[in-house]
Amino acid sequence: MKVDLFITCLNDALFAQTGRATVQLLRRLGQEVRFNASQTCCGQMHFNTGYQSDALVLIRKFVEDFKDSEVIVAPSGSCVAMIRDLYPRAAEWAGDHALHEATLKLAEKTFELSEFIVNVLKIEDVGAYYPHKVTYHPTCHAVRVLRVGEAPLKLLRNVKGLELLELPQKDQCCGFGGTFAVKNAETSTAMLSDKASSIMQTRAEICTAGDNSCLLHIGGGLSRMQSGTRTVHYAEILASVEKQVRP
Amino acid sequence: MSDGGIHPAKTFVDAAHDTLSNTQMRRNLRHVTSAIRDKRTRAVSEVDNWEDLREVASQTKQHVLENLETYLLQLEESVTRAGGQVHWATDAREAREIVAKIALKHGAKEVIKIKSITTDEIELNGFLQGRGVAAIETDLAELIVQLSHDRPSHILVPAIHKNRSEVRDLFNATLGAKLESDEPAQIAGAARTYLREKFFSVKMAVSGANFAIAETGTVCIVESEGNGRMCLTLPDVLVSIMGIEKVLPRWEDLAVFLEMLPRSSTAERMNPYNSMWTGVTENDGPKEFHLVLLDNGRTQVLRDEVGSQALKCIRCSACLNVCPVYERAGGHAYGSVYPGPIGAILTPQLLEMKDDKANTLPYASSLCGACYDACPVKINIPEVLIYLRGKVTKKKGTTLESLALKSMLWVMQEPHRFEGALKLGRLGQGPFTQNGKFTVLPGLLSGWTHSRDLPELPKQSFREWWKEQGQ
Numbered sequence: 001m002k003v004d005l006f007i008t009c010l011n012d013a014l015f016a017q018t019g020r021a022t023v024q025l026l027r028r029l030g031q032e033v034r035f036n037a038s039q040t041c042c043g044q045m046h047f048n049t050g051y052q053s054d055a056l057v058l059i060r061k062f063v064e065d066f067k068d069s070e071v072i073v074a075p076s077g078s079c080v081a082m083i084r085d086l087y088p089r090a091a092e093w094a095g096d097h098a099l100h101e102a103t104l105k106l107a108e109k110t111f112e113l114s115e116f117i118v119n120v121l122k123i124e125d126v127g128a129y130y131p132h133k134v135t136y137h138p139t140c141h142a143v144r145v146l147r148v149g150e151a152p153l154k155l156l157r158n159v160k161g162l163e164l165l166e167l168p169q170k171d172q173c174c175g176f177g178g179t180f181a182v183k184n185a186e187t188s189t190a191m192l193s194d195k196a197s198s199i200m201q202t203r204a205e206i207c208t209a210g211d212n213s214c215l216l217h218i219g220g221g222l223s224r225m226q227s228g229t230r231t232v233h234y235a236e237i238l239a240s241v242e243k244q245v246r247p
Numbered sequence: 248m249s250d251g252g253i254h255p256a257k258t259f260v261d262a263a264h265d266t267l268s269n270t271q272m273r274r275n276l277r278h279v280t281s282a283i284r285d286k287r288t289r290a291v292s293e294v295d296n297w298e299d300l301r302e303v304a305s306q307t308k309q310h311v312l313e314n315l316e317t318y319l320l321q322l323e324e325s326v327t328r329a330g331g332q333v334h335w336a337t338d339a340r341e342a343r344e345i346v347a348k349i350a351l352k353h354g355a356k357e358v359i360k361i362k363s364i365t366t367d368e369i370e371l372n373g374f375l376q377g378r379g380v381a382a383i384e385t386d387l388a389e390l391i392v393q394l395s396h397d398r399p400s401h402i403l404v405p406a407i408h409k410n411r412s413e414v415r416d417l418f419n420a421t422l423g424a425k426l427e428s429d430e431p432a433q434i435a436g437a438a439r440t441y442l443r444e445k446f447f448s449v450k451m452a453v454s455g456a457n458f459a460i461a462e463t464g465t466v467c468i469v470e471s472e473g474n475g476r477m478c479l480t481l482p483d484v485l486v487s488i489m490g491i492e493k494v495l496p497r498w499e500d501l502a503v504f505l506e507m508l509p510r511s512s513t514a515e516r517m518n519p520y521n522s523m524w525t526g527v528t529e530n531d532g533p534k535e536f537h538l539v540l541l542d543n544g545r546t547q548v549l550r551d552e553v554g555s556q557a558l559k560c561i562r563c564s565a566c567l568n569v570c571p572v573y574e575r576a577g578g579h580a581y582g583s584v585y586p587g588p589i590g591a592i593l594t595p596q597l598l599e600m601k602d603d604k605a606n607t608l609p610y611a612s613s614l615c616g617a618c619y620d621a622c623p624v625k626i627n628i629p630e631v632l633i634y635l636r637g638k639v640t641k642k643k644g645t646t647l648e649s650l651a652l653k654s655m656l657w658v659m660q661e662p663h664r665f666e667g668a669l670k671l672g673r674l675g676q677g678p679f680t681q682n683g684k685f686t687v688l689p690g691l692l693s694g695w696t697h698s699r700d701l702p703e704l705p706k707q708s709f710r711e712w713w714k715e716q717g718q
Contacts, residue, residue, distance in 0.1 A: 009659065012709040013669055014702060019709035035713050040659040046652055048614060050636030054656045061660065089630065093553070093637075144616035173571045177613025184260060184611060185694035186267050190575040191613070192698065220699030223684065 001121075003031045004066060006074040006083075006110075008212075009041035015212045021239035022075045022113060028239075029123060039065050044082040047090060049179045059090055063102050071120070072110040075235045077142030077211045080112040085145050112142060113235055114210055118151040124158055129242040131161030135204035136234070137195070137218065139211040140173050152210055152234055159237060165202040169194070176217035192221045200227055208234045251398040252339075252370040253594050255582025255604040259611040266577035272408045276577055279407050283568045286514035287621075294510065303503050305625035308559035311494060312549060318461040318494045319540060325464025329526020331536040339369035342541050346371060346453060346486055349537055350380045353484055355451040357381045361475040362455040362468050363389065364402060364562065365488045365541060367584040368597075371453070382453065383445055385474040387438050394421045400578025400586060403512050403564040408577060442474060452478040452533070456489035457561070458504060459538070462497050465525045466538065469508060469518040476522050485524075485533040491540050492558040504561060507623040511563035544597035553634045557592045559624045566618035566628060572611055581608060588618035592631040600638050609635040651691060666710060673704045 003026055007019045026033045043058030062083070066072050074080050087103035117123050136156060142148045156164055175181065175191025182188075195218060199207045207222070209215050212233050219231035255262065266272050291297050311318055323333040336342035346366075350358060358375065360366060360382050372382040372393075384393045388406040392399050395417050399405030406414070411429040418424040424437035454475065458467040466487050468475050479485060495501060509515045527536050549555050567573045567587030578586035582604065583594040591608040598605045609632045618628040640649060658664045679685055685701040687693075695701060707715070 007709050009665070012665075013672075013704060016705055016707055016709040016712055020712060035710075037710055037713070038662055040662055040665050043659075046656060048633055048636070049648075049652065050609075050633070050638075050640035051649065051652050051656075052637045054652060057656060058659055086633075093634070140613070140615035140617075144620055171617075173613050173615035173617070175571065175613055177615070180610065180613045181699075182691060182694035184263065184572075185697045186260070187263050187572055187576050187611070188613070189698040190267055190273075191571050216701070217699060220695070220701055223700040224686075224698060 001031050002070045003033050003116075004069040004072045005033055005035050006039060006042070006066070006072050006079065007035065008074055008076045008079045010212055010216070011075060014216070015233065018075055018212055018233040018235050021233070021236040022073075025126060025235060025239040026073070028241075029117065029121060029126060031121075036065055042079045042082045044079060044086075045178055047082065047086060052090060052093065056090060056094055059087055059103070060099065063087075063099065063106060066106060067102070069109060071116070072106070073113055073116045074110070075113045075210065075233060076213070077112050077139045077146055077148065078213060080110055081141035081145035083107065083110045112146055112148055112210060114151040114155055115146065115148045118154055124154045126155060126158070126238050128159040128238045128240050129161050130159050130237045130240045132206050133163045133165055133202075133204045134206045134208055134237065135165040135167045135199060135202040136170075137167055137174065137199070137207055137209040137214065138170055139209050139214045142210050143171065148210070155238055156208070156234060160242070162237070165204045167207075168198045168201055170198075172198075174214050174218050176214050178213070181217055188217075189221075192217060196221045196225060196227065199229055204229060206237075207231050208237055210234055251367055251584045253368055253583040253585065253597055253605075254602060255594070255608070257582060258604050258607040259576070259580055259582075260607065262582055263576035263580040263611070266580055267575060271410075272577060273575065275408050275410055276574055279404060280568045280574045283404075283514060287511065287565060287568065290510040290514040290516065293516070294506070300503055300507055301623055301625055304507050304561075304623055305559065307495065307500050307503070308492075308561075308624050311496065312492065312555055312558055315491060315494070315549065318496055319491055321461040322459055322464060322494050323540075325460075325462065326526060326536075326538050327464075329464045331464065331526040331538055334537060334539045336539055336541050336543070338543050339541075342369045342488060342539055342543070343371055343374040345537075345539050346488070347375060347378050347380070349484065349486055350375065350451055351378060353451055355380055355449075355484075357383060357445070357449045358451045358453050359383050359385050359445055359449045359478050359482065360389075360453045361385050361478040362457070362470060363453065364399075364584055365455045365490055366453060367399065368490075368543065369488070369541065371488075383449070385442055385445070385478055386470070387435065387472055387474070390438060390442070391417060394418075398579060399584065401564060401567060402562050402586065403567075408579075442477075446474075446477040446481050450482050451484040451486070452482040454478060454485065454487045456487050456493055456538075457508070458501060459489055459494050460496075460498050460501065461494050463525055465498070465523050467501065467521065467523045469505070470520045470522070471513065471515075471518060473520050476520050479522050479524060480532050483533055484535045484537075486537040486539065488539040488541055490558075491542055491545055492560075508561055508563050511565040511621070511623040544599060547599055548596045551596070554592070554596050554631055556626045556631055557589065557596060559626050560589050560593065561624060562589075563623055565621040565623060569617040569621045570612075571615060571617070572613060576611070581611070588612060588628045588632075589626070592626075592628055592635060595635060595639075600635070600642065606639045606642070609633075609639060648691060662710070666708070669704060669708050673706070676703050
C-alpha cells in the first residue's frame, strides 16, 4: 500500500525520532512510505483555540496536499481526530459544501498509526524487541474521538522483552489540552500532577502514548519532578528490534 | 444565600485559583466525584440498550427545541385547563416580580423551596428577602449552602465541597442543634426537626421543574429526600418556575427520561421520589398553582444551530462528575449556578456572549471529551466549547494571542517558512536552554514552564532527515 505519512508539525519540529521510527516501522511491515514535503500543520491549535477562519486556511491546505493520497497515516491521535472529526465540522460551520465533501472523503482514508496497523493491515505483532518496564497512557482523542480501543495495547503486548504495567486512573486526561495548558496553567498542572503520580506508582521506566503532544506535557512534568521516568512515543518502541537494522 | 445567578464575579482562571489552593476542598471534591463516577458506570452498565436510550432522549429533546413554541402553547393550554395559571417571563427580573407578586398577594412572610436551581438562576431568594419574604431551602444540601451563606458548587450535590464535620458545626451554630457526632443520621435528624416545623406552617412553596408534559399539563420533579413532596403537597399556593426548554411533548416521553436521569446523576435505578402534579385538585394539594415559563436568554440560544444543543440538558450533572477540570477547580470556579462542562457552554450563551468573565468559561476545558461520552442526551459539549471559543476570539479582536497565532499561521502556510522558522529557532534557543531543555519561557508561554520543562529543538527536523536520506 502507498502510505502517505502526515508527520504533524510537532513531531516534525521536536520529535523527529518518532517520525523516523514510524517510517522504519511501516517499511518493515511492507508498506511504501511517502512524505509530501508540502505538508505543515493540521490547524488543530488554531481551531481549538477559537481561530476558526485561520484554521480553515490550514485545513484547505491539508486537503490540497493530500487529495491524491490512497491512505494517510499519522502518529498522533489528536491530529487524526482533528482531521476526521473536526474538519467536516469546520467546513460545515464555514458553509463550504465543496470543502465539506472533500473532508468527508479525507476522513475515510486517514488513520492513526496503531489503528492502521491493527485494523487495516491486520497485524498485531510487529516483531519488535524492547526490554523495558512500560506503562501506557491512552490519550483522550484516541480513546474518545477515534475509538482506537485496544489497538495500541495489542501491539505493545506483543513486543518481546517489554513488561506492560497497568496505569491507575488511565482514562483521566493528563491536562494538556493544547493552549489549555498555558491559558489555564494552574488547573492543567493539578491534572498533570495526578497523572504523574499515577505513572510513578507503576514504577515504570517509560510512559508511552500515541501522541507526542500529551507526552510533551507529561514528560515535561516528570522531568521537572526529576522522577526518573521517561516518555517515549509507542512508534519508537514498535520500531525497535533486537538487531537494529537501519532502513 | 444560595441565589448565585449566572454572572461570574471573576474569570475562570482567577476563580479556579481559590479552589486549587484549598487542599481540603480539593480532597472533598475528588472523593465525591470519583465515588459518583464509579457508581454511575455500574448503574449505566446495567441497562443493555443504554446507547439506544441516549439516542431516543437526544432526539426527543432536539424535536422539542425545534418545535418549542408549539409545545409551550400546548402546555399553557393544558395547565390552564387543569386549573393552573401560566405566566411568561422574558428575563430574570420579570420572573422574580411574578413570584414576589404572588407571595405578597397571599401575605406570605416565608416560602419553602425545592429543586431550585432555576430560582437560583434568577436570584430569587435575595429579591424576596428585599420584599420581606424569607425563602427557606428544604433540600438538605441546599439548606446547608443557604445556612452557611455559601453558593452551591454542584448541580446535584450543592454542598459537595463540605464534609460532615463542617455540616455538624454549621447546624449547631445556626439551627440551635446540639450535635456531638457528625453521623449522617444525626445531621439529617437536626434538619428534619427544623424543616418539619416549616412544612406544617408555611403557606406557599416555590419549586423548579425537571419536566413538564405539553399534552397533559403535568409538571414533574424528581428528588431523593421527600422534602420536595412535602413542599408540593402541603402549602396552599405552589409556584413552579421552569426554563422553557424543559417541556416534553407526551406523557410517554417521560419514561425514557425517568430511566436516564437518575442513573446518570445519582447512579440510582430510580429516584426515591418522582412527583407529578397537574393543575389543582379540589381538597387535595395546593389550592392555587402557578407555572412560570422562563426565557432569560434561551430563545436567543435557540437561534444558534450549534450552541442550542446546550438546551437539551436535563441537569443530571453526569458531565460534572466525569470532568477532570471540574474535579480540580470545583463548582465555584464557574461563577454561575450552572457549573462544570454544561455550565461552561450554557452560562456564556445565556448571557448572549456579552459577559467577558463568562466568556472565559469555554476555555475551561482540556477538550478530553469525557463529558460528551457521559451525557445522557448526547450534547456534544467539546464541539460547542470550540464553537463558542470562535465567538469569543471574534469579539475580542486583535490580542497578543491572536497575533501569535496569526504569525504561526503565516509560518505554516508555506513549508519553506516552517523549515526556516525551525532553523531560526535552533540558532536562537541556545542561551535559553540548559541540559537540552527550557525551564523558563517568556510571555504567553510562561504558563507552560510554570510546572513543565520543554525540550529544545533537536539538531535535525524530520523533514531535514527525510531530505538527507535523498528520498
